[in-house]
Amino acid sequence: MAHGKALREVVAAPGTTPLIGVFDMLSASVAARHYDGLFVSGFGFAASHYGLPDIGFIAWPDVVGFVQRLRLALPRQHLLVDIDDGYVDPEVACQVVRALEQVGASGVILEDQRRPRRCGHVEGKRVLPLEQYLEKLDLVLGARSDLVVVARTDATDEAEMLRRATAFAATDADAVLVDGLPSVEVLRRLRRAVPDKPLVFNQIAGGRSPKLSLAELAELGVDVTIYSTPCLFAAHAAMEEAVVDLKRRDGVLPDGPIGVAESQALLEHNISRHHDLPAPRAHSPSLTR
Template structure:
């Protein structure tokens, strides 16, 4: 009920433990706080907050238009309702190294378990699209070191994302991954690797945890969790999956309502009122309210 009883520090410790535990952590992308609760109930290991989803939800393209305040507010709302650790997309850190340092501390205050910082030049682009400009490696390393040095909770996970694969190839991606690991990254996010062989090469190249992005319609083959585990990958995210499913349903449902003049044919596809109330924990609120009402109050005189 209300906020999660698990503290942000405990969530961060859980993510740290998961990264070193030898298992594959599965983090679907939440579209809002209620979907984060559904992710937890479904038995996943964590929650991911996608910058692309947040931008699209605001009817904006994913080109660096969202602000730190918008990202922090949305991710805080998501993180507060789940006992799972939440990892957020922090784009390029929202500015220069000092801005990146501030970003880390604001996300710590927001209750996040970690974030990833990428090595693009603004205006940034989706990692699977053309038109990106990659920061020179020294600049990217300075940005990452600012993030690592700024955190106050040592368990806050700083993930380094590199988008150089589509512009510089696998060798350049491995070079950056090594540099980021040396600079203190807790987790490496090599964006847009092509297939299992490239993930295998990355796993052999660096001795820090690796994140795989299994996004639809992108450059990467959609690998199964079994394959990713066998490759030694530590984290997999499904950043836009739920958002795409929901928006696909919205679009199709509007067509049906327009054509048929009623939503009656869609009712069987809907989450029922009972299912919604169960996910919202209406019963917990009712119990709390009843206890408060019946507890009584007496002023000692």
């Protein structure tokens, strides 16, 4: 299956395509019951796989292995993967792209940060010289076959954001992402500066960018929005509440909506021989694009 082609078709359709950030197989299994598109967030992967902040600890074979497991369990979902700066070296970036395409990724996001890198919504980001990033991007574009490639800038100065986005739009990248956009007005200026290339917008709780609905984003001309952390932050809060409550109850388990049967019903659907069976009913209304 041409996963890149399938994602391109969705991006080209009217409206804004949501991609939900997932950090492990369980979060992906839950998100896939409600959404057709998933985002392998570097923020979430660093937290779940290493227990470390999103500042450059990720090793690319770990990401490839995770995406391989995702594709085996979820053959129909769009999978967009954050590959940070391509793990520094352009040759490594190309190898990662080839490996991810082989295991079934739909697309990747390649950023222009220099090391030590930072989450796109925190202070202290520094970017590579534009020409150096464009050389890496060109190599990555030459290495892919069908994979969608999103060119991302982490520039913080508005004029530099627009300069880089315009340069990215002139390449064969499939879409442009300016991370940490500070306002709707800057987003409007970005859309005017890049009229003919799909735009990706990143929403993260507590981040720099405004909170916008899919309808608002569509009106602003955004083609894809990625939600990096709703599953991660919800799990963080729920686990904290669960262990505090267990401690308060002197170890007596409370009754809750999820037990052994519900958990197993969710996960059994990920076994390949069960893929064509009806999915188990979700605990909340289905939300698709």
